[in-house]
């Protein structure tokens with residue numbers, strides 16, 4: 001469907017949002033929320049950031065005013081779509097006590113919010129290619145068996161995905177080397193690329209699904225000219241070219257095997273606070289804990305899952321103690337899982353190169369630099 | 385986002401996905417040792433509940449105690465008696481303690497069975513060596529039951545069991561009864577004997593010299609503390625057992641048993657779905673890595 005390309009002006013962008021809303025979607029988009037860009041309900045294009053960029057480096061994230069008309073120059077936001085599809089907390093068993101026994105109460109339909117009748121139908125407008133790649137990774141965890149996670153599945157099935165290819169990389173981005181960006185490959189309904197040489201910005205639109213084609217046809221956008229397409233593609237290529245960080249992920253399984261006792265783990269563990277920020281901002285970290293809750297009289301109760309992190313001491317607790325007690329072993333689990341073992345489990349790396357864990361690590365630990373040190377390939381991940 | 389909803393709003397039927405525990409009635413609680421109990425349950429009466437007792441030796445269930453919590457527990461009963469669900473539980477924490485103090489008639493939530501089984505089919509025509517430590521005998525008992533029911537399918541059966549002390553010996557009567565059967569050895573050792581103990585003292589590998597079976601035609605099934613299994617698999621290889629005939633059962637923290645919670649990971653493996661039973665060929669590289 002890549003042969004079909006359209007040109008969207010500002011009026012089309014507004015219609016894109018309203019048509020999706022008319023089709024019953026809960027439209028969500030990135031917005032400036034205090035000191036960061038975050039996802040929230042979107043009613044019109046004016047709510048999107050405008051002339052906003054972001055500056056990141058290890059342990060650093062600041063929004064920056066830019067002079068151009070760009071709406072999508074802020075890289076990945078600190079929150080990712082996992083917050084909406086693999087929600088931070090969800091009750092999945094409702095039960096009632098019954099004289100020493102218990103029975104399972106009917107709950108909401110799978111994927112529905114507490115008290116809600118049906119799972120939400122989200123349309124995400126303005127997700128980054130790395131966000132999209134992260135969803136494909138979560139799909140592998142929750143949908144590919146042997147079991148299907150029914151709550152994620154119900155929300156994911158409905159979601160309409162409008163990805164915006166990046167034409168501005170942040171300093172912490174390394175999606176090009178992870179093959180997850182800055183241009184989206186597959187899995188979207190509509191892919192947009194921002195053309196910022198004009199004001200207001202125009203968008204190249206490409207459809208990745210039948211419902212994507214239907215949406216663009218419904219907003220009656222004109223076909224894109226070859227010159228316009230070429231300029232948009234070139235801007236996206238530039239965003240890849242400026243990325244200095246890279247991770248040679250295909251070597252990771254072998255690197256992990258030979259560097260399991262590398263002194264680097266110990267050195268990094270002295271800096272790492274085991275705070276779990278990296279796993280929370282990571283768009284693919286899926287681990288959860290379960291918690292029990294009972295009414296004060298014990299009559300009703302249930303179980304919820306909540307986001308967890310392999311950086312916690314209790315994560316590996318079995319009677320007698322935890323398997324991974326040292327911070328060294330927990331950092332090693334995180335990096336090893338993201339880059340190496342995920343490949344053996346699901347066929348891709350677990351990392352998309354979004355760089356969130358680098359920017360949001362209070363100690364400024366940089367996964368690309370750590371991996372390069374373990375692999376012995378460079379001074380650091382940013383080395384030329 | 386808030387979570388719990390005590391009064392259901394929409395009258396949707398309760399989910400019966402792999403994450404929903406089905407209530408199963410407790411028939412009996414039998415004391416095995418000072419801290420270990422065997423619970424016998426009726427299969428859940430809810431639709432699909434009969435599947436809970438259709439298991440293969442080595443598999444486990446998730447047992448849920450209402451309001452307290454949920455844990456993976458190996459099935460220790462006879463796979464050919466699907467009318468009952470049998471679990472042997474050592475009470476070491478809040479959930480296990482609560483489970484073993486439940487009274488007959490109470491309900492316990494059951495999910496499963498989950499995980500990979502012992503290689504009972506591959507081991508046909510061969511001798512089987514069982515090496516168990518402590519509560520590790522529980523997931524091996526279904527394998528023993530299976531062999532005894534299909535005795536002609538297997539050659540010799542050797543059971544080596546190590547317990548901490550004489551009062552920790554699990555299934556003591558059965559262990560001595562099995563030892564009296566033809567072509568079967570059943571040997572026990574303890575770490576600390578005390579004055580009245582007349583049997584072996586020492587770790588379970590010290591019993592290996594008494595094994596009467598041909599290594600090349602023997603399948604070994606191991607379950608017990610990780611350090612015990614590490615030394616046992618080394619020792620078995622020295623004695624000539626090939627890696628692909630040695631199997632062991634791993635234990636890890638598990639919150640879901642379906643591959644969703646991530647807690648049970650060991651390198652590239654999810655112990656819940658790639659295990660708990662692994663061949664030595666697959667798991668050995670990970671056994672020697674500290675804090676993997």
Ligand code: SF4
Nearest residue numbers: 285286287310334337
């Ligand atoms: S890195 Fe840690 S928290 Fe993230 S998915 Fe892997 S085990 Fe879970």
Ligand code: SF4
Nearest residue numbers: 272273275276278361
């Ligand atoms: S690497 Fe950084 S963000 Fe992750 S746990 Fe350690 S200090 Fe926290």
